[in-house]
Amino acid sequence: MxxxxxxxxxxxxxxxxxxxxxxxxxxxxxxxxxxxxxxxxxxxxxxxxVPSEPIVSNNVYHSGSSSHFLLLLADSALPLGSFAFSSGLESYLAHNRPPSFAKFMTLSLSAHASATLPFVIAGYRTPERLLDLDDALDAAIMCTVGRRASVAQGRALLSIWDRAFSSAVPPSTHAPDGTLQVLRNFSALLRTANASTDDLPPASAHLAPLFGVIARITGVGEQEMAYVYMLSHVKALLSAAVRASVFGPYQAQKLLASVDVQRGIEGAIRANWGRRTEDAGQTVPVMDLWIGRHELLYSRIFNS
The missing domain is CATH 1.20.5 (Single alpha-helices involved in coiled-coils or other helix-helix interfaces)
Known part of the structure; x- marks a missing residue:
């Protein structure tokens, strides 16, 4: 033990x-x-x-400049005066009971793309034809009210170019084919036309061809340019709908972000991508009636 x-x-x-x-x-x-x-x-x-200096090539700077101007052209705050126009929406609301905004937006996208998108693309591809394209579009727009709106926004865009964009575009983004000089000559011709008392001025300055030419000068891609052009139209419609009390701002953003709007824009671009300006025209005739009768409304909040 x-x-x-x-x-x-x-x-x-x-x-x-x-x-x-x-x-x-x-x-x-x-x-x-x-x-x-x-x-x-x-x-x-x-x-x-992090390196002391950013390591980027000149190509990256060029791409950044193009993206910058793409965003500027897509900006709702771009002073084109679009807020003053409803693209026929106000008249449509007054002439249809009950109105359907979804139906109107589909018709408006088709009408806007078929009538003007070929001129935007032609202005981008052949900027030297700017004056001829402007004249052809002036003859193609049958509705006087629609023509007035197109010219007002086109001249506003040209003023933006002269007063803001022209001095901000880097020389590296300038198209080497004389596009910049074409736009300068057009701007000078328009000033001459404004001072003239001639009933048939040599230039009107419609929005569509000018948008294409300016997008080319600023280095924006062709497909991106077409999408932004159509997206701007949709944003203007939604803005008009909000101010006309069709729905609120959150619903407008929901529609703008929707797949239906994306597919609608893409479909409109595909349908008119290869269309010649000679074949451009109004595919929704009633749209011209709505726009034309806008001035006959008893009361209205938009210019057209």
Missing amino acids: ADSSVSSLRSEAVQPKLIEDEIAELKRKLQDAQERLDAVTKTKTASRA
Whole structure:
């Protein structure tokens, strides 16, 4: 019994020593792991260090300038005076009971694209024909009210170019085919026409061909230009609908972001991408009636 008691006491004395050794070993391993982790972290931090100057090529700067002007052209705050026009929406609301905005927007997209988008694309592809395109579109628009709105917005865009964009476009984005000079000559011709008393001025300055020419000068891509042009029309319609109390601003943003609007714009562009300006025209005749009868409304909040 005595030997057994001594053995038990020796075992109890050895056990704490073993535990302490195990704890010391674990601490050593933990410290070693922490040191290795710190070394890896420092390496990653050094590799992600921000350089003192941005490493970008001239092509990236060029792309950034083009994107910048694309966003400017798409800006709802671009002072084209679009807020003063409803593109026939106000007249449609007065002549249809009950009115359907979704139906009107579909018809308006088709009408706007078929009548003007070929001129936008032609202005982009053949800017040297700007004067001829402007004259052809002036003859193609049958509705006087619609013609007035197109000219008002076109002249506003030309003023924006003269007063703001022309001095901000980097020389590297200028088209090498004399497009800039074409626009300068057109602007000078328009000033001459404004001073003339001739009933048939040499230039009207419609929005569509000017939009295409200015988009080319600023380096905007052709497809992006077409999409922004049609998107601007949709935004103007939705803005008019909000001010006409058709729905609220949140519903307008929901419609603007919807897949239906995206598909509608893409479909309108595809349908008119290869259309010649000679074949451009009104595909929704009743749209001209709504726009033309706008001035006959008893009360109205839009110019047209």
